[in-house]
Amino acid sequence: MRVVGIQVSVERAGRAGFSIEFVGDGGEVVSVLCPQDDAGSLNRLNAIAKAKDMLRTALAADEALQAVGGQKGSLRGQLPNARRAHDRDAMEEQLEEGLEDTFPASDPVSIATSTIARGHSHR
Known part of the structure; x- marks a missing residue:
């Protein structure tokens, strides 16, 4: 793989x-x-x-695992997510994070009120 682009995304406002x-x-x-x-x-x-350092560390760990007889890129089982572990606090935190990341969803809340005039009487 030849890297042709790098994108940086902010998580929860940094x-x-x-x-x-x-x-x-x-x-x-x-x-x-x-x-x-x-x-x-x-x-x-x-x-x-930091991301490049993390990737280097992951590659070195994979090579070390292979050197001791492990299968390259092998997984030691799937890690549980919050839903499978029934961790309500983690699910609530993920929900809050999702809401914060999508706020405001579309149009901002309007503080102005509009009124519709009803029948004017002509004198």
Whole structure:
């Protein structure tokens, strides 16, 4: 895969971190979620470097697994998501995050009221 583009998306206004997408020349996309650190120092500029470091670490771990006799790219089972684990707090947090990411959904709330005049009497 030859990377032809990199897209950086903000997660929850930067509070949750950034999603970095590496786009390949064949339409492949590799996504990396870089969570925000405790100091809040992750930004659009250094998020790409962090994503590259995370990918290097993942590749090195895969190569180490292969070296000890594991199958390259093998999975150790599927990780449970909030719905399967019946974690109501996690599902509620995901719902809140989704609502925040889509607000305002379309038109902003209007504070003005409109009135319709009813029958004027002519004197």
